[in-house]
Amino acid sequence: MRRRSFLAAAGVGFAGSLAGCTNLFETTASREPPVVENRPEASYIPTHQEGMEMVGMAEAGDLKVGVMYSYPHRFWEVQGQQAERIDVGRNDAIHLMVSVWDAETGVVVPSTGVTVETSDGDGHREEEVVYEMLSQRMGFHYGDNWPLPGDGTYTVRVDVGGANIRRFGELEGKFAEPASAELEFEYSERERNDIPYTTLEERQGNPGSLPVMEMQMEMDTQDGSGMNMDNESEMDNESEMGNESGMHGDSGTNGGMAMPVGKAPAPDSLPGESFGNETSGDAVFVANAVPGGRFGDQPYLLVSPRTPYNGLVIPSMGLTATLDGDEFELEPALDPDVGFHYGANVEGLSSDDELELVVDTPPQAARHEGYETAFLEMPPMTF
Missing domain, CATH: 2.60.40.2480 (Periplasmic metal-binding protein Tp34-type)
Known part of the structure; x- marks a missing residue:
């Protein structure tokens, strides 16, 4: 995938705009330990576990969109039967993640293209079609490592393409047209560096999985301050095969909104x-x-x-x-x-x-x- 970066300034003005702003090219904050050697050809406990910072949730037509981020980290792109590692880039500040689900039923919606754009008040803009992704903590989502030029206020726009898969019941006819959502958030490297991060030296490489992250957001906030993420869950390496469907709409406890992770039904x-x-x-x-x-x-x-x-x-x-x-x-x-x-x-x-x-x-x-x-x-x- 090829990201498009834009700056309002050009020529001499562009060169001058970089003076005193070296963090534009020095925002990477990857803490990752080396990849586990002799990994099993199966799900396994990774080298570390990360928390997340919530940007917010918004409506995009019939869909609900949730945006969050964590540290930039390696991931693997799959082509055919090969997985190719994508390492953290020099400019990457965060790993940006987007969840998309039906607002009424809570059904996670894959197989639709998602484009993300971030912009600040200084004319800096990044736009990219982001990857479909699988994560032990989040389940299916869309995401990529993402550059931000520094601390400040950002607008993130999420464009969701029309769904081209069969839909049944009350989902029939939904998501056929593209839709968009916008959110505004404050970003600082200090807050990013406060996101929980735990290395798993004694368990890494063992067959199993990290627990799914339980995510709950208070209704009256979109800046992440009301976000409750279950980072303290004990690992459960018993095969569940979907003990809970996770399809309960977006109504959470205490008047909050729950972000579904896409669990299959039992x-x-x-x-x-x-x-x-x-x-x-x-x-x-x-x-x-x-x-x-x-x-x-x-x-x-x-x-x-x-x-x-x-x-x-x-x-x-x-x-x-x-x-x-x-x-x-x-x-x-x-x-x-x-x-x-x-x-x-x-x-x-x-x-x-x-x-x-x-x-x-x-x-x-x-x-x-x-x-x-x-x-x-x-x-x-x-x-």
Whole structure:
């Protein structure tokens, strides 16, 4: 991805504008320990755990947008079955993150393009289409490392593209058109450096996952001062496969707003009859045969992939199903109760059929540390 940077001044005026502002090119604050050697080809405990600073939440059409940041850090871009490390750049001041969800149901909305623009009052502007990302703490989101020229007041604009995936129930017809949201926030390096940061020397590299961050924001603030982030949670390395759906809208306790992280529903809460659960490349796949009606006139093959420890949805993959010799491409879809999943209408579908799932394309979302070795080599599954 190529970022566009803009400065109002030019020529001699531009050169002069840099005098006394060397922090424009010296804002990087990466504390990361070396990458773990001999990492498992699966989800693992990363070298460290970070907190976050909330910028705020705003409406973008039918969607809710949440913006937050932490320290700039390495991440991995995925192309095909290869994960390429993206290191912190010289100018990067923060790791900027955006969550996008349906305001009424709390369903996280992946597979839509997100562009972010930041600007200050001095004519400095940054604009980029940001990555789809998977994080153990945040689940699916959009983000990238991001430069800021220094302390000050910034406006962040988030442009969300129209969704081009199937939508069911009360989500049908929503998110078809692009929408935008704007937020203003105060940034200082000192406050960024106060964000909690814990190294995990004794646990790093072990199979498992960090706990999902519980995020709660008071209704009367958009500057992060009312943000409550659960940074003290104990790690739970028991496989959950989505014990909670996380789809409860944006109403939190004490009149606040909760930011959903995109948990898949528990397997026994999915509609229809179960084919069972299988694992490929460390991802857990839950497959169900749903009678006609809710997802169309014909029965619906519903496949819900999730991470093995916190049951987080995994988008941006290509899936093909074979049922008794017939092959079907599974399409990404959104449902108010099921959330993000993959599916296809199949005439005569029954959970007694022999089902084979093939991951044609592993998840192409970028990865935070701890996921970059998982969900890449994904052999076929037979249910």
